Amino acid sequence: MMKKYSALTLFKEGLNNQKGWVPAWRTARPKSRYDVVVIGGGGHGLATAYYLAKNHGITNVALIEKGWIGGGNTGRNTSIVRSNYFYPESAQLYDLALRLYEGLSKDLNYNIMLSQRGMLHLAHSPAEMEIAARTVNAMQINGIDAELCDVEKVRSLVPDYNFSPNARYPVYGGVLQPRGGNARHDAVAWGYARAADNLGVDIIQNCEVQGFIIENGVCHGVKTSLGDIRADRTGMAVAGHSSVLGAMAGFRLPINSYALQACVSEPVKPSLDCVILSPATGTYVSQSDKGEMIIGGGLDRISSYGQRGNLPMLETVIAGLMEMFPSYRQLKLMRQWAGIVDVVPDSSPIIGESPLPGLFLNCGWGTGGFKAIPAGGTLLAHLLATGKHHDISRPFDLDRFTRGRMIDEGGASGIAH
Amino acid sequence: MQIFTCPFCGPRSETEFHFVGDFPKPRPDGMAKVSAEMWSDYLHNQNNPKGAASELWMHMACHEIFRMDRHTVTHEVTGSYALSSEAQS
Numbered sequence: 001m002m003k004k005y006s007a008l009t010l011f012k013e014g015l016n017n018q019k020g021w022v023p024a025w026r027t028a029r030p031k032s033r034y035d036v037v038v039i040g041g042g043g044h045g046l047a048t049a050y051y052l053a054k055n056h057g058i059t060n061v062a063l064i065e066k067g068w069i070g071g072g073n074t075g076r077n078t079s080i081v082r083s084n085y086f087y088p089e090s091a092q093l094y095d096l097a098l099r100l101y102e103g104l105s106k107d108l109n110y111n112i113m114l115s116q117r118g119m120l121h122l123a124h125s126p127a128e129m130e131i132a133a134r135t136v137n138a139m140q141i142n143g144i145d146a147e148l149c150d151v152e153k154v155r156s157l158v159p160d161y162n163f164s165p166n167a168r169y170p171v172y173g174g175v176l177q178p179r180g181g182n183a184r185h186d187a188v189a190w191g192y193a194r195a196a197d198n199l200g201v202d203i204i205q206n207c208e209v210q211g212f213i214i215e216n217g218v219c220h221g222v223k224t225s226l227g228d229i230r231a232d233r234t235g236m237a238v239a240g241h242s243s244v245l246g247a248m249a250g251f252r253l254p255i256n257s258y259a260l261q262a263c264v265s266e267p268v269k270p271s272l273d274c275v276i277l278s279p280a281t282g283t284y285v286s287q288s289d290k291g292e293m294i295i296g297g298g299l300d301r302i303s304s305y306g307q308r309g310n311l312p313m314l315e316t317v318i319a320g321l322m323e324m325f326p327s328y329r330q331l332k333l334m335r336q337w338a339g340i341v342d343v344v345p346d347s348s349p350i351i352g353e354s355p356l357p358g359l360f361l362n363c364g365w366g367t368g369g370f371k372a373i374p375a376g377g378t379l380l381a382h383l384l385a386t387g388k389h390h391d392i393s394r395p396f397d398l399d400r401f402t403r404g405r406m407i408d409e410g411g412a413s414g415i416a417h
Numbered sequence: 418m419q420i421f422t423c424p425f426c427g428p429r430s431e432t433e434f435h436f437v438g439d440f441p442k443p444r445p446d447g448m449a450k451v452s453a454e455m456w457s458d459y460l461h462n463q464n465n466p467k468g469a470a471s472e473l474w475m476h477m478a479c480h481e482i483f484r485m486d487r488h489t490v491t492h493e494v495t496g497s498y499a500l501s502s503e504a505q506s
Contacts (some may be wrong), residue, residue: 252463253462302434
């Protein structure tokens, strides 16, 4: 039984010289057989394992990860949460995630440091303001909180922004989602891992999938660097490496893998109290609780599995930031990195059974997987437990590419992934 | 900044190039016989390999589409070829 975290245990451990802490999850060795194997120890995989145990009572579960927990995109994103999408299907999906995030610290007994400081999407012209109004209407009809801001409201939210009359990208207003904001990304991974482990899930790190056990055209588990692991059902949540596993299982996916970069500045005093995105510069920025400016932008131009990022996009992003906040010119960049994201033609995720029966997919989140972790986990767990779609995941099945029923958020809400 | 080689214009900045798709990528023949699955596979599915890849790229300055072979982890380019009939075979 795990030790409950609370202010009182923190205080007691302070008196005890911090000697009473125990590892948050066990180091498990794989058994030869499980009810379910989940591939991928990022947020989506960990959440899937947790909800399998919590919502469906399936605790004979292995979560296998080729590296370490949260070492992929879960540890490389800009930790933004929001649900400001256009189509009803997307709104339901991403707002399920946001609602679960709102209760997650309590649910997991792990402080994920959710800070709903607001997500502001700027408009730079009268035409963009009309599109902003359309977006706000769509969000409100979908039951999502949304506010159309005029320039004075934007000025009150981000006083450091470049409002000068000579600004390259003048501000006319923007779309605010007050419930958007940040959460601590590592805490989401560690919190899910600890809670899943406590319910009996085996978390197996440094275990790489090398193939699938396929009998009579059905997936019966995985071949790994630690031996074969059989399972009735297998789920995969491996983001940018979905095509690599797909090739092992004998199918192709409508995915291209790209590097998505981010960087952080040195920490400074609190000065930016929301997440802000400028579609004109393609740059978004927020301030972490430590004070660092967390800066992100669009995908690299070149499809890639190299977790580094190329210079042209970094230059575009930083140039955009300088336009948005001229006072940030004096900041020093501390770190820059990239994660490999799975980009799909209609910028919506793929959740459903793969072309190989018995193997279920959670992929295609592109640049926006972190915000959706609780929903991705809930829905993949539902599929793995019941073999059937949850109502919310049905529109996101792989079959939409054959049926032609895309959910094109790239065009509708102007979201890049 | 990486330099790619256009078979027609020579070495140029990566920002002048646009990724098109897998090479080879033959369009399914005979509209009436093409099932929705085949058409969807042609339109959307990608090889997306980790490692050596053969791809179609466009050099946006001259608008020529050509074949480029490269490594998707190291980004090393091993060759650029014009789409002559030999290259497509």
